[in-house]
Amino acid sequence: GQNIDQPTEMTATEGAIVQINCTYQTSGFNGLFWYQQHAGEAPTFLSYNVLDGLEEKGRFSSFLSRSKGYSYLLLKELQMKDSASYLCAVVHGSSNTGKLIFGQGTTLQVKP
């Protein structure tokens, strides 16, 4: 089967650092995406990991461990506009253009 788990909700303070975890069990893994989604809007791309390790992109970093089926998204210097849902999605299939399997999403609330 295919399963992706993330915490449902998280709260953090403006200026702080928050880590959103994602664990997955899927077959045919071909990479993992993190998307940001504001209510009623489309998912927007944050990061993509296909090899183990850390990818850094400004205030956002993403880590992947394929052997553990684990990823996290790290958000630094939190801003109020970072309040959104964060979606972990695994590329399923034999190529990197296979379907995306999404987790439920983590709703992050940033407080002043």
Place this chain on the structure above:
Amino acid sequence: EPEVTQTPSHQVTQMGQEVILRCVPISNHLYFYWYRQILGQKVEFLVSFYNNEISEKSEIFDDQFSVERPDGSNFTLKIRSTKLEDSAMYFCASSETGRGYTFGSGTRLTVV
């Protein structure tokens, strides 16, 4: 930055009616997808399309649904005989090999 365009942004239809959701993928992308997100739930894969044919479909994508690329730019999702439970956001996405997925802004379908 290139965008995936979806129309209409919001569609209200009566139960039993047919709807067509339209998408214009990014011009040099070759892989196209439809996803849906029922309010408060996770994003779900419906169908992927490549080289003018369906490459994969989910169990949700039954005979009620069909996809078409009627010309060189549009990609459509048709839902026949809509049901109340078809109410959702429908997202189109396109992908260039190995370069990630770009989502459209979505069509909110409300079946009454």
